[in-house]
Amino acid sequence: SRDDAEARFNALPSVTPRESDNELLAALEELNIAEEELRAQHESLLDAHQSLEHERERYRILFHLAPDPYIVTDERGKIEEANAATALLLGIESSKLEDKSLFMYLDSESRQSVRSALTDLAASGRIDKWQLGIRTAGNGIAQVEATVSVGQRSGGTGFICWLLRDITERLRTEDSMRALNRALNARVAQRTRELELALEGERAARKEAESANRIKTELFARLSHEFRTPLHAVSGYLEILQQNIHGGLTADQRRDVERIHQAQEHLMALVNMILDFAKLEGGPIELSMAEIPIEETLRGADTLLEPQFAKKAIIFTHHAGNPTLTAFADREKVQQIILNLLANAMRFTPSGGAVDLDWRIENDNVVVRVKDTGPGIPGEKTEQIFEPFVQLREPGSVPSGGTGLGLAISRDLARAMGGDVNVNSSVGRGSVFTLTLPLRKHVLASKLSAPKTAG
Numbered sequence: 001s002r003d004d005a006e007a008r009f010n011a012l013p014s015v016t017p018r019e020s021d022n023e024l025l026a027a028l029e030e031l032n033i034a035e036e037e038l039r040a041q042h043e044s045l046l047d048a049h050q051s052l053e054h055e056r057e058r059y060r061i062l063f064h065l066a067p068d069p070y071i072v073t074d075e076r077g078k079i080e081e082a083n084a085a086t087a088l089l090l091g092i093e094s095s096k097l098e099d100k101s102l103f104m105y106l107d108s109e110s111r112q113s114v115r116s117a118l119t120d121l122a123a124s125g126r127i128d129k130w131q132l133g134i135r136t137a138g139n140g141i142a143q144v145e146a147t148v149s150v151g152q153r154s155g156g157t158g159f160i161c162w163l164l165r166d167i168t169e170r171l172r173t174e175d176s177m178r179a180l181n182r183a184l185n186a187r188v189a190q191r192t193r194e195l196e197l198a199l200e201g202e203r204a205a206r207k208e209a210e211s212a213n214r215i216k217t218e219l220f221a222r223l224s225h226e227f228r229t230p231l232h233a234v235s236g237y238l239e240i241l242q243q244n245i246h247g248g249l250t251a252d253q254r255r256d257v258e259r260i261h262q263a264q265e266h267l268m269a270l271v272n273m274i275l276d277f278a279k280l281e282g283g284p285i286e287l288s289m290a291e292i293p294i295e296e297t298l299r300g301a302d303t304l305l306e307p308q309f310a311k312k313a314i315i316f317t318h319h320a321g322n323p324t325l326t327a328f329a330d331r332e333k334v335q336q337i338i339l340n341l342l343a344n345a346m347r348f349t350p351s352g353g354a355v356d357l358d359w360r361i362e363n364d365n366v367v368v369r370v371k372d373t374g375p376g377i378p379g380e381k382t383e384q385i386f387e388p389f390v391q392l393r394e395p396g397s398v399p400s401g402g403t404g405l406g407l408a409i410s411r412d413l414a415r416a417m418g419g420d421v422n423v424n425s426s427v428g429r430g431s432v433f434t435l436t437l438p439l440r441k442h443v444l445a446s447k448l449s450a451p452k453t454a455g
Contacts, residue, residue, distance in 0.1 A: 064094075069144075069164040075122060077102045077114075080159065089144075089166065091137020102162070107133035107141055122150050122158065134164070143168045231268050238264065287333065287416060291326040294359060294366055301338035302357055305346065313351040319358035327366045329437050333413045337421065338368065340406035341433045345372035348431075361439060365419070368435040377425040385423070386411050410435075 069086035073079050082097040090097070090105055103111050110132040121128055127149040133141045147163040238261045241249060249257065302318055309316040327334075338357075345355045353373040360367055377385060388408045411421040418438045425431035 068166075069162075071102060071162040071164070073102050073160045073162065075118075075150075075158045075160060077118070077160070086164070089134065089136060089142065089164070105135050107135065109133060118160070121148060121160075131167075132164075142166055143171050231264060231271065234264050235261070235268070287330045289328060289330055289417070292329055292331040292334065293323065294325050294327050295321050295323045297331050297334050298338055298357065298359065298368065301335040302342055304339060305342050309346060309355065312346060312349075314346060314349050315354040317354065317356045319356065321359050325361065325366075325439075327437050327439055329417050329419075330413075333417065334435075334437070337410040337413055337435055338370075340410045341370040341421075341435065344406055345370050345374065345431075345433070348372065348374035350374070364439045366435075366437045366439055368437075370433045370435075371430065373430045376427040376429050377423065377431055378427055379425075382423050382425060386421070407433075 064083045066083050066085060069089050070083045071079060071086055072081040079097050079100050079102055082094045084094060086097065087094045103114065106114060110130075114130070114132065117128070117130065127147065130146045130148060132144050132146050134144050136142045143166075144164040145167050147165075149161045151159050151161065153159060238257055240246065241257050242254070242261070299318065299320075302316070306316060342355065342357065349355055349372045355373075356369075356371040358369055358371075386407050388405055407421070414421045414435055414437065419436045421433065421435050423431055423433050
């Protein structure tokens with residue numbers, strides 16, 4: 001420094017004038033250097049002070065513009081600084097909050113918990129989070145989440161930083177969500193109970209329907225058996241009359257007996273069909289599955305109806321196929337299906353019309369088609385005709401005399417054998433009924449269960 005340089009100059013011993021000039025110049029040089037160093041240090045101090053002021057100003061701006069309330073207190077909770085968000089929350093200007101205790105703005109429950117927690121926090125020096133109740137400007141209580149940390153100043157005194165976040169709306173939303181969840185759970189429980197009751201009712205109704213269906217099936221079977229006995233008796237007495245055992249018949253009497261015999265056969269066919277339906281409704285039926293000749297089986301079925309086609313003046317054509325080909329099916333059931341399809345075609349085909357039967361092999365299946373030139377079936381009713389006791393006819397027309405069971409029984413029998421019966425028809429252009437059966441044995445057992453027909 002300059003004082004040090006002057007002291008050293010004064011302490012110099014007396015010397016000659018030349019030596020004195022040299023030493024004086026050296027001391028002056030040192031004095032100039034020291035002065036320059038002092039000036040540089042002073043400028044550094046000014047720069048540091050200016051930077052510190054800038055940092056302080058930046059801190060004040062960030063402190064007061066922070067969106068959440070921010071408070072600095074001493075270790076006893078006396079407010080030293082509070083930002084604008086704190087003033088907005090408490091409804092008091094920031095300058096008026098200084099030197100006031102933060103505890104006076106806490107609710108009673110929070111005040112007690114904070115007093116005991118601050119001691120532990122000061123000792124540990126950690127950062128902690130608390131949920132507090134703060135008295136707001138409108139004398140209400142706001143729930144805040146407080147992030148609290150403890151610090152030490154250079155002089156050894158401590159301070160506490162409080163960062164508050166208002167969570168009142170969040171808690172209110174959570175309460176609303178919990179209430180909504182409770183309401184939804186109650187509604188779900190109520191709906192579940194309603195569904196359980198409905199399911200129980202459905203089970204009870206199904207049991208009643210099954211019981212009624214079983215009673216109906218048993219009634220069909222019993223009535224069919226009861227009808228067959230007198231019908232067989234009628235057939236026997238008609239044969240006695242036709243054989244002239246009790247005397248000859250006149251031409252008129254013989255014609256009447258023949259009509260009675262035809263009516264008896266028709267009634268017997270209806271009874272047999274109802275009995276077949278009762279068997280299907282009763283559950284599993286026995287099927288004698290085997291390799292059967294296709295052409296021979298079909299020929300045996302249509303032979304039985306050829307006289308009736310001729311009597312009604314319907315042209316019947318059987319398009320023969322390869323007589324050596326076989327299919328895996330029940331021969332008797334196949335003939336019954338073909339008889340039903342042909343009888344149905346004959347019933348709805350007017351005199352002078354035509355019925356064709358043909359078959360072919362398609363994709364390892366036997367496909368039998370019965371085509372007629374009848375009135376046809378509307379597209380929306382093609383599935384309805386396969387339901388039991390359903391007969392379609394034009395308004396004002398005479399009933400066909402059937403039971404409405406033939407097609408239903410035919411489809412069930414076909415499906416029991418691994419096949420199906422379908423129809424392709426349009427009004428005014430006739431119908432084509434198709435029987436599909438497996439050409440070979442796949443996974444069918446010797447005894448198959450026929451699906452029950454709804455009715």
